[in-house]
Amino acid sequence: MKNILAIETATNICSISLFLDGSFVETKDSDEPRSHAVKLPVFTDELLKAHKCKVSELDAIAISSGPGSYTGLRIGMSLAKGLALSYNLPLLSVKTLLAMDMEIDIEFPHWVCIHSHKNMVFAQKFNNHEPVNDATCIPVENLDAAPVFGTELQKCNIDFNEILPSSQTIGRFALNNAAALAEKDYQKVSPFYLTEFNISK
Amino acid sequence: MKSGWKGGVTSSAEETINLGKSLSKFIEAGDIITLEGDLAAGKTTFVKGILDGFNFDRQVTSPTFTLINEYEAQLRVIHMDCYRENDLQRWINLGIQDYFFSDDVKIIEWPEIISALIPKDHISITLKSVSEFERKIYIK
Ligand SMILES: Nc1ncnc2c1ncn2[C@@H]1O[C@H](COP(=O)(O)OP(=O)(O)OP(=O)(O)O)[C@@H](O)[C@H]1O
Ligand SMILES: [Mg+2]
Numbered sequence: 001m002k003n004i005l006a007i008e009t010a011t012n013i014c015s016i017s018l019f020l021d022g023s024f025v026e027t028k029d030s031d032e033p034r035s036h037a038v039k040l041p042v043f044t045d046e047l048l049k050a051h052k053c054k055v056s057e058l059d060a061i062a063i064s065s066g067p068g069s070y071t072g073l074r075i076g077m078s079l080a081k082g083l084a085l086s087y088n089l090p091l092l093s094v095k096t097l098l099a100m101d102m103e104i105d106i107e108f109p110h111w112v113c114i115h116s117h118k119n120m121v122f123a124q125k126f127n128n129h130e131p132v133n134d135a136t137c138i139p140v141e142n143l144d145a146a147p148v149f150g151t152e153l154q155k156c157n158i159d160f161n162e163i164l165p166s167s168q169t170i171g172r173f174a175l176n177n178a179a180a181l182a183e184k185d186y187q188k189v190s191p192f193y194l195t196e197f198n199i200s201k
Numbered sequence: 202m203k204s205g206w207k208g209g210v211t212s213s214a215e216e217t218i219n220l221g222k223s224l225s226k227f228i229e230a231g232d233i234i235t236l237e238g239d240l241a242a243g244k245t246t247f248v249k250g251i252l253d254g255f256n257f258d259r260q261v262t263s264p265t266f267t268l269i270n271e272y273e274a275q276l277r278v279i280h281m282d283c284y285r286e287n288d289l290q291r292w293i294n295l296g297i298q299d300y301f302f303s304d305d306v307k308i309i310e311w312p313e314i315i316s317a318l319i320p321k322d323h324i325s326i327t328l329k330s331v332s333e334f335e336r337k338i339y340i341k
Contacts, residue, residue, distance in 0.1 A: 071296035117302030118231075195298070 221250020
């Protein structure tokens with residue numbers, strides 16, 4: 001697998017990257033809130049045209065699967081599935097926190113977090129790029145003393161190092177793990193919401 | 202929401218608008234406000250007042266058909282009307298969780314229809330028709 005489009009829409013960042021012949025070519029992104037539905041299709045079109053690449057020439061579509069914003073994830077997943085379906089391309093679904101951890105080069109345990117709402121964060125602990133636990137959605141107070149990396153955490157009153165989700169990282173992770181991730185049964189690929197509604201009553 | 206808002210009895214739509222306006226000073230980012238009351242109790246009229254209080258000078262209309270109206274006022278206000286849609290999954294697909302998780306102010310007419318989805322820490326306001334023109338409006 002050499003030519004892929006990679007999509008990252010789990011947070012306020014809407015980002016798409018093109019890889020050709022296994023190498024990164026270009027990213028288009030925006031951090032304007034709630035603009036994913038408008039921007040993502042336009043970015044996709046511009047990116048493909050700029051590099052004279054057709055969807056039929058792609059080998060796969062990589063998608064950041066969450067956790068993150070419900071609407072953001074659905075917009076990204078819809079476009080990914082739409083593009084994949086048109087030429088029966090495999091989807092490469094990449095966990096958002098796992099990809100963010102690829103950007104962190106420290107050799108001791110640390111948290112990777114995305115702000116969810118109020119004092120709640122999507123959080124997962126990693127050590128040497130291996131998850132130490134499952135991703136959860138927990139109050140920020142429940143994080144232990146390990147250093148925190150992540151995004152949109154300003155509201156949480158904690159010390160953290162900023163790491164932004166990016167489609168470039170999603171694409172790189174997807175290329176490195178393409179064989180394990182490739183999925184053509186699209187029903188099996190869905191956003192990883194983590195905070196699904198519990199309909200009470 | 203800040204405490205201290207007093208409801209009241211109004212005897213015209215204008216008075217209900219003014220009462221809504223008085224509420225807006227107590228509203229904080231992220232608040233979820235539910236408005237319960239029968240047809241024509243004055244819920245939408247009350248929302249007009251709230252938006253007035255946020256210096257929103259464009260039209261505020263009922264979201265009965267659109268389901269959700271978004272207003273870029275002093276605070277961003279999300280105005281929902283659940284009357285027409287009782288399928289909870291459709292509200293979920295619409296992304297109401299993102300609205301509930303956001304700093305926007307959420308105001309919901311006919312909340313009883315989707316009560317299973319509304320976070321517990323919301324502010325519940327009731328509007329009761331006392332007579333043709335009188336409305337009793339209070340926090341539950
Ligand atoms: N004291 C009052 N306060 C508010 N509205 C009043 C009052 N007296 C009469 N009215 C009339 O009642 C109607 C209230 O309409 P409004 O759309 O605000 O109700 P609603 O509760 O939103 O109804 P719906 O359930 O259909 O959404 C208006 O026609 C208004 O003129
Ligand atoms: Mg109404």
